[in-house]
Amino acid sequence: MQAKDVILGLLKKKDMSGYDIKKRFEEEFSFFFDSSYGSVYPTLKKLESNQYIHKKTLIQEGKPNKHLFSITKKGEELFECYLESEVKRDNIRSxxxxxxxxxxxxxxxxxxxxxxxxxxxxxxxxxxxxxxxxxxxxxxxxxxxxxxxxxxxxxxxxxxxxxxxxxxx
Amino acid sequence: MQAKDVILGLLKKKDMSGYDIKKRFEEEFSFFFDSSYGSVYPTLKKLESNQYIHKKTLIQEGKPNKHLFSITKKGEELFECYLESEVKRDNIRSxxxxxxxxxxxxxxxxxxxxxxxxxxxxxxxxxxxxxxxxxxxxxxxxxxxxxxxxxxxxxxxxxxxxxxxxxxx
DNA sequence: CTTTACATGTAATCGGTTACATGATTAA
DNA sequence: TTAATCATGTAACCGATTACATGTAAAG
Structure with a gap:
């Protein structure tokens, strides 16, 4: 399980921006996953350049434009691969x-x-x-x-x- | 908390080889830490080249020689730094x-x-x-x-x- | 007036994994 | 005869963190 898998799963549910995704990590995912902006944005970029996700730009005023990502068919297939992979045991550093x-x-x-x-x-x-x-x-x-x-x-x-x-x- | 901190702590208790250390990770530490050989050996090498630990070679027959590492004063100081650092919260990937x-x-x-x-x-x-x-x-x-x-x-x-x-x- | 929320991203670096390479000994 | 235990290490790669860089708007 890594950032790209989680991101793909989230986008399968609903279009989101990098900022939205990171917020989710801090809320619902806080117990079992976390990742920084420095991981989220580059991961989105890589997924997009490989056509696993697609970017739409929402023009906003007073704020940077918001980039909404949606998952593509190819992306859904990749997520499917993750779901079919064997379940890894919990990784804990305490x-x-x-x-x-x-x-x-x-x-x-x-x-x-x-x-x-x-x-x-x-x-x-x-x-x-x-x-x-x-x-x-x-x-x-x-x-x-x-x-x-x-x-x-x-x-x-x-x-x-x-x-x-x-x-x- | 990273590999070098754990290794230093273990060597503070007792001289050990890379192999011994890895075994410990699989036993007592299995719940809160793990690390592969590909992390243990290079970490030991780096610690040694910076004089945080010292290597003794035990000649063995029928097996590769065993490298027993012991912690130096400088190494104990480094471990002390870790102990004085703030306690990080548990990092879990489930x-x-x-x-x-x-x-x-x-x-x-x-x-x-x-x-x-x-x-x-x-x-x-x-x-x-x-x-x-x-x-x-x-x-x-x-x-x-x-x-x-x-x-x-x-x-x-x-x-x-x-x-x-x-x-x- | 300060902090939080909104919003994006990059560059340098690092810590770690995976796979590879080797090989004897002992127990099942 | 097969697997597990003992024992060391490297090279390629990767995923992620940290720090940096920028800036508005709203809420307290």
Missing amino acids: DICMRLYFGEFINKKQMLTIIKNTISQNEKTVHQLEHMYTLYGGNMSDTQKISLEIGIEYHKSQLQVLQDGIQKL | DICMRLYFGEFINKKQMLTIIKNTISQNEKTVHQLEHMYTLYGGNMSDTQKISLEIGIEYHKSQLQVLQDGIQKL
Whole structure:
């Protein structure tokens, strides 16, 4: 799964601009995917130059023109290839787990600070994701809800482990 | 958090070879970090050429010589820099969540197969991690245990959501 | 008056993957 | 006899990040 696959999938649902796409990454996708503008725009450019997507320009005043991209038949075929590929296992890089693993090299006070910060960040994320669930849940498909639930439960479980763990230190 | 940080941390605990390090990534680190040989060996080479680590060669018969690396003072300072850097939030790329999100483009039967496969993979991983916990738990620090618990609970929670979810489809 | 949102993009760099190349030993 | 374990490494490529560059409009 890489940026082009996600972008193609989004465009299959609806025409979007690079800016729109990046916003989606920060919202619905925040749990399982992210990518910067420096990845989104070049990816769109490459997809367009290979006719996987097509660009329409909306002239705007006071703002840069908006480039709306739509998926082509060729693009849908490429997305189909992704869907038929084998499902890769989750790829996780957890800096907090790394700090915990090398905890012996950090003094206890600092460790507690790190854990507490992570806890409050996790709390924020859980609230955000739950908010999304109540807001958009009605318009989401069953499987979309499952993906969101995975995100919520991930952060909740991490929160729980950290809260329990901090007691024992 | 990148390969060089993890490697430095491991070498701070104990002298190791590239092969040993990669094995660690597949065991204790499997939940929160992974990296291929094509990353480990070049990273070691770069660290050595900058005097962050030092190489000793163990002559072996019937096998390639083993290169044991140890961390230098300069290397410990570099690792210290990492430990003082701000903790980054977890970086996750979840292909299964992506499939769920774009579930409307997959037929139901295939979707069920995907979910069931993920469930059984998760079960395997939970068993493995729990096995590690019983085996090495005694020799692990409190914070190391927490990091392992985060991994276990992550996979358990995903498992749970998928099992519940599959009922509703 | 400052920040956030809107909106696009490039250049330099980097970190990492994949595939390749080699080969003995041991366990199933 | 086949697969797994031990053990090292390189070359080509790629996907992505960071920092840069620009600018208006609306909201607080």
